[in-house]
Amino acid sequence: MKSVIQFFNSVKLAIILIIIITLASILGTFIPQQRSFAEYTARYDQFSNILIRLEITDLYHSWWFITLLFLFSLNILVCTLTRFTPKLRRSFRPKKEFERKDLQTTKINSRFIKNWSLERTEEGIKKTLSSRHYRTKVNKKGNRTHILARKKMLGLFGSDVVHLGLLIILIGGIISGVAGFGANIKISEGHTVPVLNADFKLRLEKFETEYWPNGSVKDWKSTVTVLENENPILTKTVEVNHPLSYKGFVFYQSSYGWDWENPSLEIWAQKNTDPDFSKRVMLRLGEKAVLEEENIEISVLSFVPDFILNERNEAATRSLEPNNPAAFIEGWQGGEKIFSGWIFAKFPDFARMHSNVETDLNFELKGFEAPQYSGIQMSKDPGVNFIWAGCIILMIGLCLAFFWPPREIKILVEEAQGKTEIMASGLATKNKEIFKSEFEGLFTSLRRSK
Amino acid sequence: MNESTLFLITFILYISAAFFYFVFLFAKREKSARTGFGIAVLGLFVHTLALIWRTIESGHAPFTNMYESLSFLAWSSIFAYVIIEWKYKVQKAGPYFMLIVIGIMALASSPLMPKEATPLVPALQSYWLWLHVSVTLLGEAFFAIAFITSIMYLIADSREKKGTAKATALTSEKLDSISYRCVAVGFPLFTLGGLVFGMVWAYKAWGTYWSWDPKETWSLITWFVFALYLHTRIVMGWKGRRSASVAILGFLAALFTYFGVNYLLAGLHSYA
Numbered sequence: 243m244k245s246v247i248q249f250f251n252s253v254k255l256a257i258i259l260i261i262i263i264t265l266a267s268i269l270g271t272f273i274p275q276q277r278s279f280a281e282y283t284a285r286y287d288q289f290s291n292i293l294i295r296l297e298i299t300d301l302y303h304s305w306w307f308i309t310l311l312f313l314f315s316l317n318i319l320v321c322t323l324t325r326f327t328p329k330l331r332r333s334f335r336p337k338k339e340f341e342r343k344d345l346q347t348t349k350i351n352s353r354f355i356k357n358w359s360l361e362r363t364e365e366g367i368k369k370t371l372s373s374r375h376y377r378t379k380v381n382k383k384g385n386r387t388h389i390l391a392r393k394k395m396l397g398l399f400g401s402d403v404v405h406l407g408l409l410i411i412l413i414g415g416i417i418s419g420v421a422g423f424g425a426n427i428k429i430s431e432g433h434t435v436p437v438l439n440a441d442f443k444l445r446l447e448k449f450e451t452e453y454w455p456n457g458s459v460k461d462w463k464s465t466v467t468v469l470e471n472e473n474p475i476l477t478k479t480v481e482v483n484h485p486l487s488y489k490g491f492v493f494y495q496s497s498y499g500w501d502w503e504n505p506s507l508e509i510w511a512q513k514n515t516d517p518d519f520s521k522r523v524m525l526r527l528g529e530k531a532v533l534e535e536e537n538i539e540i541s542v543l544s545f546v547p548d549f550i551l552n553e554r555n556e557a558a559t560r561s562l563e564p565n566n567p568a569a570f571i572e573g574w575q576g577g578e579k580i581f582s583g584w585i586f587a588k589f590p591d592f593a594r595m596h597s598n599v600e601t602d603l604n605f606e607l608k609g610f611e612a613p614q615y616s617g618i619q620m621s622k623d624p625g626v627n628f629i630w631a632g633c634i635i636l637m638i639g640l641c642l643a644f645f646w647p648p649r650e651i652k653i654l655v656e657e658a659q660g661k662t663e664i665m666a667s668g669l670a671t672k673n674k675e676i677f678k679s680e681f682e683g684l685f686t687s688l689r690r691s692k
Numbered sequence: 693m694n695e696s697t698l699f700l701i702t703f704i705l706y707i708s709a710a711f712f713y714f715v716f717l718f719a720k721r722e723k724s725a726r727t728g729f730g731i732a733v734l735g736l737f738v739h740t741l742a743l744i745w746r747t748i749e750s751g752h753a754p755f756t757n758m759y760e761s762l763s764f765l766a767w768s769s770i771f772a773y774v775i776i777e778w779k780y781k782v783q784k785a786g787p788y789f790m791l792i793v794i795g796i797m798a799l800a801s802s803p804l805m806p807k808e809a810t811p812l813v814p815a816l817q818s819y820w821l822w823l824h825v826s827v828t829l830l831g832e833a834f835f836a837i838a839f840i841t842s843i844m845y846l847i848a849d850s851r852e853k854k855g856t857a858k859a860t861a862l863t864s865e866k867l868d869s870i871s872y873r874c875v876a877v878g879f880p881l882f883t884l885g886g887l888v889f890g891m892v893w894a895y896k897a898w899g900t901y902w903s904w905d906p907k908e909t910w911s912l913i914t915w916f917v918f919a920l921y922l923h924t925r926i927v928m929g930w931k932g933r934r935s936a937s938v939a940i941l942g943f944l945a946a947l948f949t950y951f952g953v954n955y956l957l958a959g960l961h962s963y964a
Contacts (some may be wrong), residue, residue: 482814
């Protein structure tokens with residue numbers, strides 16, 4: 243156990259770990275993360291197997307990277323704890339007696355003789371030091387007086403507070419990783435969806451897109467209602483940068499799209515031989531409509547927003563944007579299928595029809611609409627409060643460490659033959675130059691004062 | 693009068709400031725350094741007006757594309773430099789630092805950077821844009837000064853060792869301490885703006901405070917390098933050459949976070 247603690251109680255280890263974690267992080271930014279196997283084989287060929295086996299393809303969540311972070315946390319913890327007790331002692335139970343030689347061997351020191359009595363010297367020193375906000379502790383021993391003057395001692399703990407903040411952030415990260423979860427909710431206007439692991443549901447009242455004058459998107463707004471046991475609890479508009487929080491669940495506006503599974507289609511029938519013939523039918527998937535004069539029943543079997551033929555020559559969609567909307571329709575007459583095929587909204591002359599019976603009917607896909615849905619990202623992350631607490635502590639620690647430098651001055655006054663000899667030494671770990679000039683100023687003014 | 697005229701005036705002022713700083717450097721005229729400083733402060737003032745103008749005109753924070761963000765980086769660099777020179781009297785760093793600022797301004801005004809203010813995409817419409825970008829870039833400006841003073845340290849140190857250092861030159865010891873001061877200011881700012889505000893905003897906009905996006909990862913890498921600088925210096929007592937090298941490395945990491953990630957690596961931070 244002791245040797246384990248000794249191993250982790252090392253700043254060298256911390257430095258080595260920081261270097262390794264940094265190098266690994268750099269590697270992870272140059273090798274694309276969390277892509278498909280095919281992409282890795284295409285990119286790295288035979289090396290892809292090694293990359294995948296070493297989990298470099300998902301480096302930041304790999305066992306070895308997490309182990310490194312864990313070792314680093316342990317390192318921070320041990321280093322902070324072992325240095326904490328001596329600091330506490332130095333701060334709250336400082337040594338109150340100084341030796342001559344100790345005071346003279348420090349870098350910042352001063353030594354002179356005054357024509358003052360011991361008491362008067364003590365008063366003079368206290369007055370001078372308090373003008374610079376030092377607090378003094380006086381310890382009298384015969385003809386010697388020991389004065390310890392200090393200020394901003396809290397700054398001593400700056401680095402410990404920083405480390406505490408970091409550890410809390412790392413704990414928050416672990417909690418997020420273990421207990422946090424999220425889901426993508428696609429929800430159309432007027433619909434209600436259950437929320438994963440929650441005892442409430444979400445209903446989308448309204449979804450709207452706002453545009454800037456130049457046509458680019460300004461904002462997406464989803465007005466949602468939280469329902470508990472079918473009772474509305476609250477209604478809020480969720481926008482980008484303005485999520486909704488409820489019972490630890492947070493809902494973000496993340497995307498939008500169209501529910502192409504449920505399109506409403508407008509199809510026109512025309513005749514080659516009769517230019518005056520023009521009939522409109524409105525159809526949904528699976529519905530049938532009758533062209534009465536022709537005694538033909540039409541139905542739509544499928545719809546894709548962005549038609550493409552895949553490698554097996556099957557109809558598929560390239561994207562969810564309505565770039566090339568196409569519908570597959572069928573025509574029936576008296577129980578017999580007379581034609582079927584794809585019609586395209588953007589290419590009306592390009593219909594691919596297979597006719598079993600001669601017909602001079604033409605079909606055109608003139609309109610298509612699908613209910614728009616709002617993509618809402620749900621997340622529940624119990625680690626997040628640790629992260630914020632850790633961040634605040636970290637920042638307080640940084641301010642203490644950099645802007646609240648502790649100052650310590652040890653003074654030994656010794657009386658002999660009606661005169662006093664003053665010996666002082668100053669100690670500062672940070673901003674030494676500033677402290678040095680302050681120290682020199684203090685003792686020069688003391689030496690000159692009458 | 694409009695924003696681009698003000699920007700041009702600023703640019704000219706910065707170039708003149710650099711000119712006077714170089715006169716000071718080569719002709720050893722103390723007065724020129726003061727003139728250079730004065731012109732730089734004037735430039736900072738005009739630049740501030742330009743940024744305010746742009747904010748009013750576009751209706752959003754003046755750092756939403758590369759041009760705006762470079763212009764703001766130049767502004768914060770001058771701002772940081774004015775503070776450091778005023779506090780620590782490092783006129784000698786002026787000429788070199790002004791060169792960096794001129795480089796940033798030149799890059800901002802190059803035709804590669806589209807200048808028109810475009811309406812903001814939904815993700816950027818947040819007051820966190822102000823907090824996140826301004827504090828981060830200000831922190832990076834202090835890293836830039838540390839970079840310059842660290843390079844100057846390396847040169848001064850080798851001259852002192854060879855005995856060719858001039859009596860008027862800044863001592864390597866002072867340069868070393870100024871580098872540390874700059875990191876000591878830049879590091880908390882970068883932590884607050886880049887990492888903390890970044891995480892808060894990411895959580896508000898994307899629903900996750902950390903997603904190992906390349907820009908996030910590179911900010912963390914930059915943070916690690918400066919953490920290394922601080923620990924090797926404060927705990928292990930590194931000073932001088934090794935310390936300066938780490939500071940230089942840290943600024944290069946910050947530079948890569950700022951530029952490299954945008955052009956070389958794809959990720960969520962696709963705006964700027």
